[in-house]
Amino acid sequence: MRDILRTLVLLVTFVGGIWAFYTYLRNSRLRRAEWLLSVYEKFYEQDHYKRIRHVIDFQTSELDKLGQGLEAGGGNELVELFVDYLNFFEFIASLWRLRQLSLDEIRMMFEYYLMRLTDFEFIMRFIRAQGFETLRALLIKIQEAGQRRPC
Numbered sequence: 001m002r003d004i005l006r007t008l009v010l011l012v013t014f015v016g017g018i019w020a021f022y023t024y025l026r027n028s029r030l031r032r033a034e035w036l037l038s039v040y041e042k043f044y045e046q047d048h049y050k051r052i053r054h055v056i057d058f059q060t061s062e063l064d065k066l067g068q069g070l071e072a073g074g075g076n077e078l079v080e081l082f083v084d085y086l087n088f089f090e091f092i093a094s095l096w097r098l099r100q101l102s103l104d105e106i107r108m109m110f111e112y113y114l115m116r117l118t119d120f121e122f123i124m125r126f127i128r129a130q131g132f133e134t135l136r137a138l139l140i141k142i143q144e145a146g147q148r149r150p151c
Contacts, residue, residue, distance in 0.1 A: 052085040093138035
């Protein structure tokens with residue numbers, strides 16, 4: 001009887017441990033998804049980056065103004081907004097380097113806007129000159145990954 005009770009306790013403990021681990025993984029994934037949603041909302045749904053996204057995406061007349069401002073060393077509102085934009089992506093790149101975000105997650109959420117940065121040489125010059133090294137490394141990695149990705 002004692003052996004049966006001991007076996008039963010071990011079995012319940014084992015099943016309980018598995019259930020606790022499963023619950024931990026599920027809750028961990030849920031918190032990560034909530035965190036990724038907050039990063040997504042910060043970039044796409046809040047107004048802070050909207051103007052720069054529009055300028056870069058549609059190559060409005062402000063793109064020339066941005067280029068001139070970057071070449072002149074900054075100082076205008078558009079350049080300040082753009083530096084905030086780059087700082088956001090430098091943060092994302094830092095999370096990638098720290099292995100808090102995977103390359104796939106970054107590509108799914110931000111690849112288009114990251115690759116738009118590489119479409120303009122004056123932007124890439126600014127990124128190199130201002131020391132956005134982690135962002136540059138991420139851009140290179142995304143370009144490499146995109147070349148291997150089938151259509």
